[in-house]
Amino acid sequence: MRLTSLASWLLILAAAAALTGCGGAPAEPASPSGDSAGAIDWMDDYDSAVARARQEGRPLMVDVGAEYCSACKRLDETVFSRTDVTAAAQAFVPVRVDGEARRDLVADFQVTGYPTVVFLAPGGDELGRVRGAVPYRIMLDEMARAAPSAP
Numbered sequence: 330m331r332l333t334s335l336a337s338w339l340l341i342l343a344a345a346a347a348l349t350g351c352g353g354a355p356a357e358p359a360s361p362s363g364d365s366a367g368a369i370d371w372m373d374d375y376d377s378a379v380a381r382a383r384q385e386g387r388p389l390m391v392d393v394g395a396e397y398c399s400a401c402k403r404l405d406e407t408v409f410s411r412t413d414v415t416a417a418a419q420a421f422v423p424v425r426v427d428g429e430a431r432r433d434l435v436a437d438f439q440v441t442g443y444p445t446v447v448f449l450a451p452g453g454d455e456l457g458r459v460r461g462a463v464p465y466r467i468m469l470d471e472m473a474r475a476a477p478s479a480p
Contacts, residue, residue: 378424390421448475
């Protein structure tokens with residue numbers, strides 16, 4: 330009886346990890362059109378990125394993660410390295426936030442796991458979000474919803 334309860338808890342923990350990104354199923358590998366030639370030019374200061382977004386009238390793409398997060402690294406390798414994703418990212422002011430260092434932003438954005446990419450209007454309203462190491466098609470769809478002018 331105890332073994333069954335333990336197995337049930339392990340399944341619940343595995344499902345929760347998959348939903349939040351870290352430890353989940355691997356993202357779809359980059360296709361031939363996804364090379365690393367065009368990397369996203371991430372800002373690393375959130376407050377400066379907010380000011381820039383307001384000044385330029387562009388939405389923000391806030392990538393909240395952590396150095397230890399394997400799903401964050403997988404998202405970099407399989408999604409953010411693709412030329413079609415980097416082209417779409419030009420419609421945004423992209424900023425990376427270390428969730429462990431900026432717990433205030435994690436709370437403000439209600440981040441429940443890494444990676445979480447939050448799309449914000451220049452005024453701060455949330456336009457959408459992506460949780461986990463998703464396939465590139467999902468990221469491109471969410472980017473297009475947040476910034477219809479994105480390629």
